[in-house]
Amino acid sequence: MTDPFDYSDLVRANAHPQGSVAPVEQAGGSENVLEALHMYRAAEAAMRRRTGTAMGLGENDLLALRFVLDQRAASIPVASKDITRYLGISSASTSVLLQRLEAGGFIERRESLTDRRSSEIVPTANAEGDTGPMLAVAQQHMAEATQNLTADEVRIVTRFLTTMKATVDQIGIA
Numbered sequence: 001m002t003d004p005f006d007y008s009d010l011v012r013a014n015a016h017p018q019g020s021v022a023p024v025e026q027a028g029g030s031e032n033v034l035e036a037l038h039m040y041r042a043a044e045a046a047m048r049r050r051t052g053t054a055m056g057l058g059e060n061d062l063l064a065l066r067f068v069l070d071q072r073a074a075s076i077p078v079a080s081k082d083i084t085r086y087l088g089i090s091s092a093s094t095s096v097l098l099q100r101l102e103a104g105g106f107i108e109r110r111e112s113l114t115d116r117r118s119s120e121i122v123p124t125a126n127a128e129g130d131t132g133p134m135l136a137v138a139q140q141h142m143a144e145a146t147q148n149l150t151a152d153e154v155r156i157v158t159r160f161l162t163t164m165k166a167t168v169d170q171i172g173i174a
Contacts, residue, residue, distance in 0.1 A: 033160070037164065045059075047138065048062055048063070051138075056104065057100075057101075057104070057106075058100075060087055060089065060093075060097060061097055061100055061101060063086075063087060064083050064086070064087060064094075064097055064098075064101065065101060065106055065107070065123070065127060067082075067083060067086050067087075068083070068107060068121050068122070068123050068127075069123050069127065069128065072122065072123055077112065077113075077114065077120045078120065078121045078122075079112065079118050079119070079120060079121065080094050080095065080098060080119070080121060081094075082121075083097070083098070083121065085173075088172060098121065105124055105126045105127075106123065106124060106126065106127040107121050107122065107123055107124060107127065108121075108122050108124055109121060109122075110122055
């Protein structure tokens with residue numbers, strides 16, 4: 001099976017001593033993978049900014065909302081400290097962020113069922129409705145991009161991304 005993607009437009013800056021640009025294929029194997037991952041992350045960050053702009057949310061606001069939605073889907077309660085830890089921001093910044101999300105109708109704070117002294121952050125139906133269609137289209141396009149992967153490629157990519165996530169999740173945690 002041939003790969004339909006044209007890798008010739010992928011480039012690595014500073015691959016040569018004079019700082020000229022070289023095709024990614026000329027880079028070493030692990031550098032090639034990491035460069036492709038960096039390029040994907042940059043494209044994904046740009047998509048998040050576009051989505052946030054369309055929804056009237058900043059990038060951290062959108063990341064926090066996505067976190068709350070994902071945790072809700074997994075039946076995991078979310079407290080403000082969880083968002084603070086996830087985003088790596090101060091508790092004061094988290095409070096301001098949550099106030100914006102609450103004022104925008106994206107989240108509600110409810111009394112925690114497990115600890116009456118704290119509150120639980122839950123997405124509103126509005127949040128699920130506003131983000132749902134945009135994210136569903138993005139998810140559909142990304143799923144289409146994976147349709148031509150073989151079972152072995154799926155296994156390898158999944159293992160790699162799972163390992164990278166676990167690695168990144170540990171960076172900066174005390």
